Amino acid sequence: xLTPAEVAFxxxxxxxxxxxxTVAQKRFADRRDAWWxxxxxxxxxxxxxxxxxxxxxxxxxxxxxxxxxxxxxGEERRMLSEVADAMLPPPPSALPSAMSQ
Amino acid sequence: MTIKxxxxxxxxxxxxxxxxxxxxxxxxxxxxxxxxxxxxxxSQESLSIPAFRTDADAGNTxxxxxxxxxxxxxGEPNQAKEWYRKAADAGNTxxxxxxxxLHMEQAEADQAEQWYRKAADAGNTxxxxxxxxLLRQQGExDQAEQWYRRAADAGNTxxxxxxxxLHVEQGExDQAEQWYRRAADAGNTxxxxxxxxLHVEQGEPDQAEQWYRKAADAGNTxxxxxxxxxxxxxxxxxxAEQWWRRAADAKRSEA
Numbered sequence: 151x152l153t154p155a156e157v158a159f160x161x162x163x164x165x166x167x168x169x170x171x172t173v174a175q176k177r178f179a180d181r182r183d184a185w186w187x188x189x190x191x192x193x194x195x196x197x198x199x200x201x202x203x204x205x206x207x208x209x210x211x212x213x214x215x216x217x218x219x220x221x222x223x224g225e226e227r228r229m230l231s232e233v234a235d236a237m238l239p240p241p242p243s244a245l246p247s248a249m250s251q
Numbered sequence: 252m253t254i255k256x257x258x259x260x261x262x263x264x265x266x267x268x269x270x271x272x273x274x275x276x277x278x279x280x281x282x283x284x285x286x287x288x289x290x291x292x293x294s295q296e297s298l299s300i301p302a303f304r305t306d307a308d309a310g311n312t313x314x315x316x317x318x319x320x321x322x323x324x325x326g327e328p329n330q331a332k333e334w335y336r337k338a339a340d341a342g343n344t345x346x347x348x349x350x351x352x353l354h355m356e357q358a359e360a361d362q363a364e365q366w367y368r369k370a371a372d373a374g375n376t377x378x379x380x381x382x383x384x385l386l387r388q389q390g391e392x393d394q395a396e397q398w399y400r401r402a403a404d405a406g407n408t409x410x411x412x413x414x415x416x417l418h419v420e421q422g423e424x425d426q427a428e429q430w431y432r433r434a435a436d437a438g439n440t441x442x443x444x445x446x447x448x449l450h451v452e453q454g455e456p457d458q459a460e461q462w463y464r465k466a467a468d469a470g471n472t473x474x475x476x477x478x479x480x481x482x483x484x485x486x487x488x489x490x491a492e493q494w495w496r497r498a499a500d501a502k503r504s505e506a
Contacts, residue, residue, distance in 0.1 A: 179409065180352060184320035191303065191317055203255045208302065210260035214267050220501070223470060224272060231268040237261035239254065241279055 185221040189230075192216065196233065210237060259286045307334060312343035319349060328353060339366065344375035351381055360385065371398065376407035383413065392417070403430065408439035415445060424449060435462070440471035447477055456481060472498045 196209035210233075216222065217230050262283035269276045300321060306314030315338035322331035332353055338346030347370035354363035364385055370378030379402035387395035396417055402410030415430035428449055434442030443466035450459035460481055466474030475498035483491035 181324075184324060187313075187317045187320055191314070195302075203257045206257040207255075207260045210257060210264050214260070214264045217264065217268050217271070222271075227268045227272050228274075231265060231272065231274060234261045234265035234268065237257055238265065238280065238283075239258045241277065 182221050185216060185219055188212065189216050189226075193233070196237070206237065210234070254283070254286075259283055262286075307337075310341075312338040312341050312346065315341075316343060316346050316349060319346070323353070328357070339369075342373075344370040344373045344378065347373075348375055348378040348381060351378060355381075355385070360389075371401075374405075376402040376405045376410065379405075380407055380410040380413065383410065387417075403433075406437075408434040408437045408442065411437075412439060412442045412445060415442070419445075419449070424453070435465075438469075440466040440469045440474065443469075444471055444474040444477060447474065447481075451477075451481070456485075467494065467497075470501065472501045475501070 192209040192212040194209075195212070196206050199205035199209065213230050213233065217227050222230075262280045265280050266276055266284040268274070300318065303314050303318040303321060307318050315334045319331040319334040319338070322328070322334065332350065335346045335350045335353065339350050347366045351363040351366035351370065354360070354366065364382065367378045367382035367385060371382050379398045383395040383398035383402070386392075386398065396414070399410045399414040399417065403414050411430045411434035415427040415434070418424070418427035418430065428446065431442045431446045431449065435446055443462045447459040447462035447466065450456070450462065460478065463474045463478035463481060467478050475494045479491040479494035479498070482488075482494065
């Protein structure tokens, strides 16, 4: 059975049907814009990093946080997964344990 | 091969995205992702504002806009306004558009209109769409339609959806469908949802279901609710509840 909160949400959703652009839609679009703006920034940081591993790492850490957002679509997560692929080292037989700075 | 911090960060990103998409990840990447970055790099929360700030202080107007968005998300509209204003004064039309939105949130419609107009006149299609919405709220339907049309003709899918809705209000369902279709073909899920509604109104539940399903699968919560309604009407109450539950879950995670 649905909880009272879920029923309230569905009723609210039904009440919106047939209206034009809603404030909720616009707010969602604004949050998406904000999400995408930060994603672009992080991607640019990675691309511009060249030999600067710290800059590249900063970009990847930000992307990891952004991909967890409900604002990210499946397609965007797959794109970010490909970015990760491009930044990974080649598959080793045994990874060294020491990390360089 | 020496392992760099970026390798570990990439592995963490790979594992995190895979957890959401269901993609399989080789064991060596999973092992790499377990290694710690905390000694080498600060958390995302602590680095975002300073990182944008550095670029913004150097005059990068896109960084100023991003900084404004970040302050908005943190509930600091005055700081956000300051950075939007700096970027807008330097000619960034996205900043003008965001300033308009901020003024709208603060119930300052006259100032919002000024910034929307400035950005729209400079060709920003999002500002055209927002200006049209404002004009519509003020009862200026002809002007609203003109701005929606300019934005839609320039490829703004939100304006296409809104223009479609204006046509629905005027009983012009064929024209509405054309605009909704254009936006839906470009991937706008609100347009897919509206196409579903249009087909319901025209007594075409199968076509409605196709559009609702397409939008719902892409994460549109209104479409999930509408699809549930359609399925319930057909007596498929269990399936309907599943979609409503998905919509409720999606809304909860957005909140």
